[in-house]
Amino acid sequence: MSQISIKQKVQRIGVINTQAGNLFSLFACLKRIGFEPLMINQPQQLDTSISALLIPGQGRFGQVMSQLTSTGLDKVILEWTKADKPLLGICVGLQVLFESSAEDPGVSGLGIFKGRVERLNSPKQPMVGWSKINADNAFLDQQIVYFVNSYGVKTSDVTAATVNYGEQFVAAVNQGNIWAFQFHPEKSGPVGEEMMKQCLN
Amino acid sequence: MSELIGSNGLIPRVIVCLDVANGRVVKGVNFKGLMDMGDPVELALKYQEQGADEIVFLDIKATLENRANALETVTRVAKNLSIPFSVGGGLNSYQDVAQFLKAGADKVALNSAAVKTPELINQIAEGFGSQCLVVAIDVNKNDVDDYAVYIRGGHVKTDINAFDWFKEVEERGAGEILLTAMHRDGTGIGFDNELMSRVATERNIQVIASGGAANAQHFIDTYKAGSDAALAAGMFHRGEFRVGDVKQALSKQNILTR
Numbered sequence: 001m002s003q004i005s006i007k008q009k010v011q012r013i014g015v016i017n018t019q020a021g022n023l024f025s026l027f028a029c030l031k032r033i034g035f036e037p038l039m040i041n042q043p044q045q046l047d048t049s050i051s052a053l054l055i056p057g058q059g060r061f062g063q064v065m066s067q068l069t070s071t072g073l074d075k076v077i078l079e080w081t082k083a084d085k086p087l088l089g090i091c092v093g094l095q096v097l098f099e100s101s102a103e104d105p106g107v108s109g110l111g112i113f114k115g116r117v118e119r120l121n122s123p124k125q126p127m128v129g130w131s132k133i134n135a136d137n138a139f140l141d142q143q144i145v146y147f148v149n150s151y152g153v154k155t156s157d158v159t160a161a162t163v164n165y166g167e168q169f170v171a172a173v174n175q176g177n178i179w180a181f182q183f184h185p186e187k188s189g190p191v192g193e194e195m196m197k198q199c200l201n
Numbered sequence: 202m203s204e205l206i207g208s209n210g211l212i213p214r215v216i217v218c219l220d221v222a223n224g225r226v227v228k229g230v231n232f233k234g235l236m237d238m239g240d241p242v243e244l245a246l247k248y249q250e251q252g253a254d255e256i257v258f259l260d261i262k263a264t265l266e267n268r269a270n271a272l273e274t275v276t277r278v279a280k281n282l283s284i285p286f287s288v289g290g291g292l293n294s295y296q297d298v299a300q301f302l303k304a305g306a307d308k309v310a311l312n313s314a315a316v317k318t319p320e321l322i323n324q325i326a327e328g329f330g331s332q333c334l335v336v337a338i339d340v341n342k343n344d345v346d347d348y349a350v351y352i353r354g355g356h357v358k359t360d361i362n363a364f365d366w367f368k369e370v371e372e373r374g375a376g377e378i379l380l381t382a383m384h385r386d387g388t389g390i391g392f393d394n395e396l397m398s399r400v401a402t403e404r405n406i407q408v409i410a411s412g413g414a415a416n417a418q419h420f421i422d423t424y425k426a427g428s429d430a431a432l433a434a435g436m437f438h439r440g441e442f443r444v445g446d447v448k449q450a451l452s453k454q455n456i457l458t459r
Contacts, residue, residue: 021329024305028280124407126332128376129211129429130254130459144212144459146285148332165210187285187307189249189459 013200014040014050016077016093018067020059026090029186030054033193035200043076052200053080057091057184061117061151062104064092074110081112081178088199089180091149094173097180103151113158113173117151123166126150133171133183135161139198140172145181145188147171152182206424207457214254214430215420215447215458216409217437219244221260221290223267224274228438238438241274242281248437249284251444254459256286257310257379257432272304279305287335289379298325302333310379312337313352316359316366319373326374335409336370337379338363340396348396355383364403371406378408379432385413387435392419394426401427417442417450424456 013035015023023039030037040046040053055064055077068074081087089097098109101117109117120127127147135141140161152169161172163182173180179199185192207213219226219241226244227235238244245256258278260271275288288301289310298309315322315336325334339355340348340363348363370378380400382393392410400408407429414420414433423431436442448458 022303022305024276024279025307028305029283032283123210124405124429126330126376127211128332128407129214131211132207132457144457147211150332187283189283191459193283 010034010036011051011200012036012038012049014038014046014053016053016055016068016073017041018056018059018064018093020056020063020067020092023056023058026054026056026186029193029196033197040073041071043072046076052086052088053077054200055087055089055093055096055180057089057093057148059092060103061092061095061101061109062107064096065104065107065109068096068110077110078112084176084178086177086200087179088196089178090186091182091184094170094180094182095151095153097173097178098153098156101151112178113156113175115153115156118154120150120152120169121166122150127165130188131163131165131171131183133161133163135172137161137174139195143188143191143195145171145183145185145192145195147183148187149182205455205457211407211429212254212457212459213420213424213428213451214409215252215444215451216255216257216430216432217248217253217444218257218259218411218432218434220434221258221271221274224270242277245278245282245286248444249282251437252448252459253284253444255284255430256282258286258288258290259310260288260290268300272300275301275304275306289335289337295321295324295328298329298334302329306333308333308335308376310335310337312339315370315375316350316352316361319369322370322373322375326376331374331376334375335377335379336375337381338366338370339381339383341383342393342396351383355381355386364399367400367404367406371404375406377429378404378406379411380408382410382412386411388413389415389436391415392423392426392428392431394423394428397423397428398426401429415441417447420447421451421454421456424451 160174163171226238285307287308410428
């Protein structure tokens with residue numbers, strides 16, 4: 001028997017370090033589903049080995065935006081999305097793709113998508129728990145996923161899925177290879193893991 | 202036909218509770234000893250596969266000397282679990298909470314510490330967000346309509362009225378209340394749904410019902426009474442019910458599950 005091992009190419013995911021909370025569960029989830037996560041602290045770290053970018057879902061709008069602008073990672077993300085390379089935003093990582101947020105008025109978002117993040121009229125604040133989403137897309141439609149949020153986008157021209165808790169709001173957006181979820185796929189069991197695989201591949 | 206519970210909002214959660222001591226899941230035996238039930242990660246994964254919506258770890262011995270051990274367990278769980286989990290028991294300060302969240306817990310549960318230092322609730326809500334803070338409240342029914350709050354694992358009675366405390370906890374910014382009816386704990390006669398229903402009506406915070414569950418019907422009853430989630434330990438650990446059995450029973454009653 002020869003000792004040749006065939007090394008399968010593992011896709012590297014650049015996880016934007018927003019310095020807001022631990023990224024432990026997210027990293028573990030990426031590894032579980034077969035990706036190699038790499039923490040991106042500054043623009044120089046982005047090389048051709050990275051196949052997709054991920055903006056994690058921890059922290060508040062203003063805090064995340066301030067981290068992105070001070071490191072210059074905001075420009076990196078804008079160039080990345082202009083080139084239509086794969087990007088996944090989670091929770092506040094969805095929200096910063098929009099223009100502004102009621103959570104931190106006066107702070108500009110990345111503005112990749114038109115619209116403003118609003119405070120949601122959830123029956124109980126914050127929204128914490130599992131909810132069923134509606135979508136035209138078969139891999140999202142009728143799935144039950146885990147939400148943790150007080151803010152959200154009410155309508156968007158790039159809506160891929162919606163959810164209803166007190167009122168309807170955007171559960172997922174999509175344009176080309178850009179995907180973003182208001183829910184936490186890394187906390188949504190096997191269903192969420194499958195969604196992450198689909199969007200990052 | 203009753204309305205489909207969970208169809209227009211959050212689905213009622215089935216939560217499995219695991220008591221942890223020195224890195225192992227344990228079960229108390231007649232207040233004397235602790236029986237080893239297994240590895241926390243293995244058991245949590247088992248319940249995740251059965252369909253649990255969330256796991257609560259109550260580190261019943263999170264004393265200072267084995268704190269490192271408890272944190273290591275939390276990190277191991279976070280690495281392996283793909284559903285949310287909470288940690289509680291022995292958390293006394295803002296620093297304790299920071300440590301456990303940093304180790305990978307999605308939520309922390311405060312009990313006695315919140316009673317002793319209510320400002321802690323505000324500080325944690327502001328520092329980390331209400332979503333990660335569960336306030337665990339142990340109550341015992343004195344007589345018909347009067348519930349007292351107990352602390353220190355149910356050993357010490359306070360002079361705090363339970364309904365005043367629910368209100369205060371909500372106003373200070375807790376995300377959820379884990380409400381254990383001590384007078385039902387271990388009885389197997391079902392949750393105290395009179396209590397749960399009153400909280401659901403009077404307060405605007407999610408309530409996890411705890412204490413008394415022994416079968417699927419008890420879950421159905423408490424969701425119908427207004428509980429947002431319900432927690433059980435023994436009925437699952439003893440293998441009498443799988444989480445999936447409870448979920449099947451819920452579906453038959455028009456209660457949405459995942």
